[in-house]
Amino acid sequence: MKITDLLTKETIVLNMTASSKSEAIDELIQKMDEADKLHDKEAFKAAIEAREQQSTTGIGEGIAIPHAKTSAVKEPAIVFGRSRNGLDYESLDGQPSRLFFMIAASEGANNTHLETLSRLSSYLMDNKFRTRLENASSENEVIQAINEKEEEEEIEETSTDDGSGKIVAVTACPTGIAHTYMAADKLKATAKEMNIQIKVQTNGSSGVKNRLTENDIAEADAVIVAADTKVDMSPFNGKHVIEVPVAKAIHEPQELLKKAQNKEADIYYSSEKFSEGTNKKKQKTGFYKHLMNGVSHMLPFVVGGGILIAISFFFGINAADPSSDEYNRFAEMLMTIGGANAFYLLVPVLAGFIAYSIADRPGFAPGMIGGLIAITSGVEGAGNGSGFLGGLIAGFLAGYLTLGIKRMLDGLPAFLDGMKTVLFYPVLAIFGTGMIMLLINPSLTSIYNGLLSWLESLSGANIALVGIIIGGMMAVDMGGPINKAAYTFGLATLESGNYEFIAAAMAGGMVPPLAMALATTLFKNKFTEQERETGKTAYALGAFFITEGAIPFAAADPARVIPSMVAGSAIAGALTTWFSINLTAPHGGIIVIGLVEGGVMKALLYILAIAVGSIIGAIAVGLLKKDLQKA
Template sequence: MNITDLLKKDTILLDLGSNSKEAVIDELVTKLDQAGRLNNKEKFKEAILAREAQSTTGIGEGIAIPHAKTSAVKTPAIAFGRSKQGVDYSSLDGQPSHLFFMIAASEGANQTHLETLSRLSSFLMDDNFRKKLEKATSADEIMEIVNAKEKKEAEDDIPEDAPSTGGNILAVTGCPTGIAHTFMAADKLKATAKEMGVSIKVETNGSGGVKNRLTPEEIEKADAIIIAADTKIETERFKGKPLIQVPVAKGIHEPRQLIERAVRKDAPIYQGSGGSSSSDADAKGRTGFYKHLMNGVSNMLPFVVGGGILIAISFLFGIYSADPTSDQYNRFAEMLMTIGGSNAFYLMVPVLAGFIASSIADRPGFAPGMVGGLIAITSGIEGTSGSGFLGGLIAGFLAGYLTLLVKKGLEVLPTLFDGLKTVLLYPVLSIGLTGLVMLIINPPLTTIYTGLSDWLQALGDANLVLLGIILGGMMAIDMGGPINKAAYTFGIAMLDADQFQFIAAIMAGGMVPPLATALATNIFKNKFTEQERQAGKSNYALGAFFITEGAIPFAAADPARVIPSIIIGSAAAGGLSMLFDIGLRAPHGGIVVAGLVDGNPLLYLLAILIGTIISAFLIGFLKKDLEKE
């Protein structure tokens, strides 16, 4: 599709009569409405003004690109207006604007429309193109200038995925609407980098999704990253890299300065979102099944943690305090139980399934995943709560891969149906297929799930202690890696099945490594550097709040001595927690929720303390003195 398929003579105003920003917007909106491109003039204007409230679309260089994507648009279109005297449009460079392109994108605009609108934004970065528009004397000439530019760009086009010729600078651009600024900044960065002899790859986060996505391998090799965006960008993948973060306008107006900074690595090293817990998904190094599973688990955790802690607090008022028929009844406790148990916990499995499916099939997978997860917990055998966590896992992967199958099957349709696919065909087919399969397989899954739960509940004390030792030790093997996550995920599954001892043992085991390394740096000072002793102080807090990763630097520095030491202590804490018959309804929080355990909280703290002391002294005995090393 060409730009002139959206920009027509009946949407061109060569001489704007307006002398203010709002008047210009009103004049262009009226032009689009008179040309029959809008469903609702007032709603479209509201959408344009709402976008202006986020940040001005007066990008400087005498250009303004007011734009909106809304159901108030009947047909995607572009209106062009020109003001010879110039209008104060609150432009980023403080100069009056002379050229105005109002972009009207419909809610269901297909990919072709969005790419065409974005291409116009890129053209406006060309000085010669703008000068020709300023000098044009008729609407026909405007159309000819645009057509000529498109033809030239098509001849000079270089594929986005062309191999890099050198350099290690990466960039990401994005704006709230994802139509104009995103691509203007990307083109400006690429053009400037070419002038400077610097090779760059730019990922765009536009309304049509992420384009030219940066790969883990490219990020690993990158010297620095530039993010020029006014919208949320996935940044955890850039952990450990020099990261420059600026508004998208900086990418348009200061590309040379940004690239020069990136080449010099003149930027702070990105540390991530701040101390991921043992329950967070790794942002790096995940592929396939594990990646999808952890995407589901990490997005489910806020529901589990928030709901679990609220449930645990309700029990402080009495074990039956949420039951209106009990003498212990307390209205506030009942409210907490309703919020945590009847709502947050109820959403746990559907959210797990939804985000597993969206990890596999992107956004189209989310709805069928949610529906499949809901069926898992509501359509099992009568008298049960369905197949729970197990059913949710299966529903997530089922929905994700069925959605991929649906998307693949619909690729044969003409591009005319692209907009219809996302709003109608994908959801109807993927939700329908996922729902049908889940309704068939959920009863046998429920039998398996309830059987597993009953078997674990029937285990003798000795077997439970052994299982606690294994789970506690697993938490310390890789401290946030796949083994740690496998143990933690098992604990959440059992929490969903009303088996509370397992997550208690797992949390005890996960708290020991950072606490033990902290204690060891205090007791055996001659075995640690000054830097390690300082890091050890912060590990008291990390361990207390169940952030196992605090021990990773110590394990990485001396794995042969530290890792076996913390595994033994974590296993002891997990086993003792089981031996003391400690249960926990909150899957996170560490010391914050220790007082909310089912059982004796002092015995729970004793289990953690014993595990910590065992590991700390093993570390001290095994590590050599610094002088000897």
């Protein structure tokens, strides 16, 4: 079937009058209805708006592809609209949209129709084709441009058969009509330019096309999953997997392919059972998945805000206080940005993205508000309320409450679908989360402050034991959930005014890359030339508290590297607490060591703790690894 069987002169609007997104949708739907392609105009509009709530179909580069698959469609059709001046369609790149393709797929559309609709989406990735549509002076020229494109274009299932590296990918969007194929074409075209081998599986409405085989996946260096809907991940067990929204593959294909080439992604472990005799970790699901979503989105606030706070301290510990003799206006501005704003948002952002992970976009607002209540509504004199404890509870509460509300409203008539996300979900979920948090937060605040008071009372061997645990956890998975749990604990105590545990966490996180860098220098005969080069980079990464710098070594030899790193980091954590090191900055590594409380001597002891942990970790690796000639 040709595209022009679905797009005719009767469904073309060369000079749209709409000046906003809502007006554009209405104008295109009206044209669709006038062409007698719809059973129910209002129901179709509700389906279009529901799709827009999932993510905007303004894909950027001046294109918008509103689409829906619904029983309100009489027969599959396409409406083409062109706005000469462009209009704000909430596009992903923020630019005005000029070309509009509204795609209507009927509930029972056959594969031929769906494949034709998808083919159009792929063609729109061609700049020359878009230019012809923008310059067309009549409906006939639009039809001619499409027909000629179909004649010259032959969609290939894979990109290059040669080139460096081997990458496989899966693309999928909720309706499986437009973004799925646009993302696939963009990845294939960019891979060809970069001389990379790639095979892309498309999970579209007409089924899976170009399915990845076991051999394809086994030979691949990495996997890209660009999807806004569920994808079976079990075939990718043990591979480096990059998971992103489908729009990322359309707008940032080069960045994704570079990451895949360099294996800059965690190794995926399936949640399904492994064969007997294996001892691999399972993929993070449930609690950990949601928690890590919150923590990962919170970290930019920690790093950015924390570094700005640290810089403000260089002007004097009290330089941000207008009543102090040390007062400096610039230091006050840095503290306002980093402390009063970035750090103020830590708990709400944590809670918001935990809820988002559980209930998707409708969970975000109630999660944020629940997190804000956690830190602003506790008991009198309780400072930061229930802090991170309240934020965690608010996030899971908001997420599962929103999920329950979504399921409860599933039975509403179809014409109310467009109101669910903009009215029913936010009102009910925000109300429910807010009321519950207001009721329980005073008790959570008391528990939270009691726990912090107990930690502050620890001394001697007890506090050293906590340092061992925090330091060791930082090295277990080097950026994974255990590492993040230890770091979040350090942040929580930092917020309460206890600066010892964040010092232990930072020391424990700096050790793995520093230890591996040192090991590659001291034991050159146990590492390949490439590993020794990676070791040089690891010196810098470790110095700036980027634990992930040790991951390449851990991935290559986990049985020897991980225990050695845990031992070194645990010792570093124990020493920092034993030396009573207090650090007021949450991130920065070497650049914030000067902020250790107690002057030069304490700073030197902190460096000593990190150095001792790094040396012990390096020696342990050197003793455990065999010479390359003997391996």
